[in-house]
Amino acid sequence: xxxxxxxxxxxxxxxxxxxxxxxxxxxxxxxxxxxxxxxxxxxxxxxxxxxxxxxxxxxxxxxxxxxxxxxxxxxxxxxxxxxxxxxxxxxxxxxxxxxxxxxxxxxxxxxx
Amino acid sequence: xxxxxxxxxxxxxxxxxxxxxxxxxxxxxxxxxxxxxxxxxxxxxxxxxxxxxxxxxxxxxxxxxxxxxxxxxxxxxxxxxxxxxxxxxxxxxxxxxxxxxxxxxxxxxxxxxxx
Numbered sequence: 001x002x003x004x005x006x007x008x009x010x011x012x013x014x015x016x017x018x019x020x021x022x023x024x025x026x027x028x029x030x031x032x033x034x035x036x037x038x039x040x041x042x043x044x045x046x047x048x049x050x051x052x053x054x055x056x057x058x059x060x061x062x063x064x065x066x067x068x069x070x071x072x073x074x075x076x077x078x079x080x081x082x083x084x085x086x087x088x089x090x091x092x093x094x095x096x097x098x099x100x101x102x103x104x105x106x107x108x109x110x111x112x
Numbered sequence: 113x114x115x116x117x118x119x120x121x122x123x124x125x126x127x128x129x130x131x132x133x134x135x136x137x138x139x140x141x142x143x144x145x146x147x148x149x150x151x152x153x154x155x156x157x158x159x160x161x162x163x164x165x166x167x168x169x170x171x172x173x174x175x176x177x178x179x180x181x182x183x184x185x186x187x188x189x190x191x192x193x194x195x196x197x198x199x200x201x202x203x204x205x206x207x208x209x210x211x212x213x214x215x216x217x218x219x220x221x222x223x224x225x226x227x
Contacts, residue, residue, distance in 0.1 A: 033213070035215065045218035098143065098145065098206070102155050103154050
């Protein structure tokens with residue numbers, strides 16, 4: 001069974017600053033994928049970034065990057081140069097054979 | 113290209129009724145998954161279908177059922193609705209099922225309210 005834990009219900013960041021969201025997971029799979037999804041008030045779940053567990057290099061997508069610590073089962077998301085449009089609920093998720101297991105989410109608030 | 117489309121957007125039902133939610137995947141995607149998102153929580157996996165066959169089922173009662181059609185669209189059916197079924201129901205599609213190498217793309221969801 002998979003479990004995903006996000007321990008930060010809410011994080012606040014000023015525009016142009018950096019914020020890091022924490023995520024820990026547990027899985028019995030040897031090969032798996034990890035994701036960060038963003039859900040704005042419009043409800044649609046948007047894929048932010050993906051990490052393949054067998055790759056040691058941390059994934060990066062523009063201002064978004066992850067710190068993947070496989071031994072510690074940790075998968076944090078860093079948002080650099082935060083923008084007002086980054087305000088949303090962020091979900092960490094693990095994938096096992098196409099079944100996504102989500103954490104409880106972290107609300108990111110961006111202040112001008 | 114159109115994304116994942118879900119209908120209806122909102123739905124209000126009463127306890128004991130039946131509901132059908134619909135989903136059209138991105139063109140070329142053959143796998144559809146359904147998730148339930150209760151207010152304030154992360155989505156919970158309900159079903160995955162690939163090539164019209166059920167490939168996975170989450171911890172939901174038999175009141176929940178689904179199917180996938182030859183055009184890869186899908187329906188989620190819920191019988192004997194309970195107040196606890198009130199949630200946002202999300203549909204996601206991917207090229208193939210059972211692989212995180214092909215990420216899932218989500219629709220806007222159907223907001224179901226049970227009175």
